[in-house]
Amino acid sequence: MCGFIGIYGPDGVDVASEIYEGLLAVQHRGQDAAGITTFSKKFNVKKGFGLVVEVFNEENMARLRGHLGVGHVRYPTVGGNQEEDAQPFHHTFPVGVAMVHNGNVTNFHELTETRFRRGGVRLNSSCDLEIILWVFQKGLADALQQKPVLEPEDIFAAVKRVYEEVKGAYSVCAAITDVGMVAFRDPYGIKPICLGKKTTEEGEWFACASESVVLDVNGYTRVHDIGPGEAVFIDTRRRVHRKVIGEKLHRPCIFELVYFARPDSFLDDISVYKTRRRFGHRLGAQWKDVGAPRPDVVIPVPDSSRDAAMGVADQLGVPYREGLVKNRYVGRTFIMPNQKVRKSSIRRKLNPIELEFKGKDVLLIDDSIVRGNTSRSIVEMARRAGANKVYLGITSPPLIAPCPYGIDMASKKEFIATDRTPEEIAESLGADYVLYLDREEMNAAAREGNERIEEFCNACFTGRYPTEDVTLERLKAIEEERGCQRDNISV
DSSP, X not given: OOEEEEEEOOTTOOOHHHHHHHHHHTGGGOOSEEEEXXXXXXXXXXXXXXXXXXXXOHHHHHTOOOSEEEEEEEOOSSSOSSGGGSSOEEEOSSSOEEEEEEEEETXXXXXXXXXXXXXXOOOSSSOTXXXXXXXXXXXXXXXXXXXXXXXXXXXXXXXXXXXXXXXXXXXXXXXXXXXXXXXXXXXTOOSOOEEEEEEETTEEXXXXXXXXXXXXXXXXEEEEEOOTTEEEEEETTOOEEEEEOSOOOOOOBHHIIIIXXXXXXXXXXXXXXXXXXXXXXHHHHHHHHTTOOOOSEEEEOTTTTHHHHXXXXXXXXXXXXXXXXXXXXXXXXXXXXXXXXXXXXXHHHEEEOGGGTTTOEEEEEESOOSSSHHHHHHHHHHHHTTOSEEEEEESSOOOOSOXXXXXXXXXXXXXXXXXXXXXXXXXXXXXXXXXXXXXXXHHHHHHTTOTXXXXXXXXXXXXXXXXXXXXXXXXXXXXXXXXXXXXXOOO
């Protein structure tokens, strides 16, 4: 998962400051690297390792001039830990294109070998976005052999070429110099992307982003959630052209609603906040139905579980309390680049309020359990704070299958739920009881926000992948690539 924003402003304005604000709003989606590329008379680039506030300063922001630009925060899946893997990427031939994306190319290794290396093309990075950009540019080059000026159908033809050659899950935004801005989404619509618009005294502004909160903080109105296999192109006259090119079955990622997205975002017209409240209500009802132990208090594991915990407390009729204080200067451990960093970060990021634990049977609500390190540490914290019993309620089903679409769950060996019952998981975590939300209940709660979505991608819970290209061989290659990447990261 990564976060991005693209802005096409009126002539004569500079968009870098708005891109910066947008990246701050999606910093939760990636803390490894950040970058902004704008275009005035040339491409202006600044990117580097670290958080947005660490990468950018007054000096380098001042040179990011131009009314057209893209920005990105990186969370590494495919690609190494080198600065050349940080986005945005740009090419200058046959036209200038700067591009960002969120997702994962599942046939990255095959394309690198067959489409590029054997064909004499040498990539400058190990990031899968470079492949998308190269294929897109090849489509534009073919069009320019026939005519001197690119038209909307030429842009859509280049996107179609990407759909034909590049497999996986991705949402993409690209700034095209002297042509406009294009955004598109993979044919299954796994990764979210939305379009916004605003009008100021300078003129019309357009922005696309991986989450709607990016539009909100910059004063845009969300006008369209780009659909599966759909491309949106804004030309130099600010005319919006839309075309569905490669739509298949819409299968948006359910884990966005469970964990990744900010609660103040909308994804495919679904409120993340309301969905998490519904997850909590359904988990609370399930807790009662199975006869689970009645707690004295419900405490969320901050931050993404707060909304669900309120729903659980409502259903059970027990107090909701904030019992864990989060150090906001420590990143999200799930997206830390390796296991050693995760473990040390868990020890620093949470501190219990003993008054809320001492002598009580405590129900901790969390959105998911991946490896179990965070949950195990939190259970230990609760016991040290004096809890009598420690229960865990999880607002998603057990994670059992690797995700090849851009979430850092590349190895089945990493899941605590692999070949374990909830009772065995509770024992491993040191908890007195663990209950996961039923998968159908989770999906039904999400569909309440948009009944047009028939199914969500549940691959990490089922091992059934919506894209037909995911094979055991590809899963193994992705697992090995992620393992090598972690081994090469110094800590």
